[in-house]
Amino acid sequence: MRGVIALVIVVVLVLGVVMLGRTGVHSNSGNSAPGGIGPVVYPVRTVLECEEPTTLEDKLPDGTLIWLKKQQSEGTVIKYLESPDGWIDKWIDERKAERKELKGKAGALPGKASYEFEAPRDDTYYINLRAKWLDDCGNSVWVKMDDSPYFNMEDQNGLISEKNYKWAWHQMFLDGRPRGFQLTKGKHTLWLCTREDGPKLDQWVISTEASLPVGGPVKKP
């Protein structure tokens, strides 16, 4: 009898794992933690490719390209968005008086991109970016969620030397802590704006987990 009960438990557990694997997004309803502590809340995340925006302002009125879609092979092919180095200073020099102050102003430079996505449930979401910075003057982007203000995502993750960075994960931080956004289930828009020229942007991960993703690009479910 005990053997039968054990077998039934194993089958139920295996089925449970298979079902969770299929759904990809784990619902927090109806799953109780062992010992009846409360519902198990599984993290959820949305993966967006930076080079597949919903909208993209990729050139200046004079035709200068300010975001390029590129790819490179690193074992697997990485597709990314790159801001070519040097266009911001050139753009400012052309009409210096009016444009100089725009350099430090949140979301004021050309080069905006939007990314529409679905939040799978009401929760707090954290923004992570897989990027390869160029140098100290090419290690940031402006980012905002829906109609929030723009926040500066700037760090030195991936630093090898002053002008040599490798691909790394970066997270939106504010006052030394991950900056979370309360989102309702449904459609939202993540906004990107140029802050410095030179960075390469691969993926966004919008996650209910406050920890930084590890390793290479995240595989989409």
Ligand SMILES: [Ca+2]
């Ligand atoms: Ca910088």
Ligand SMILES: [Ca+2]
């Ligand atoms: Ca990518």
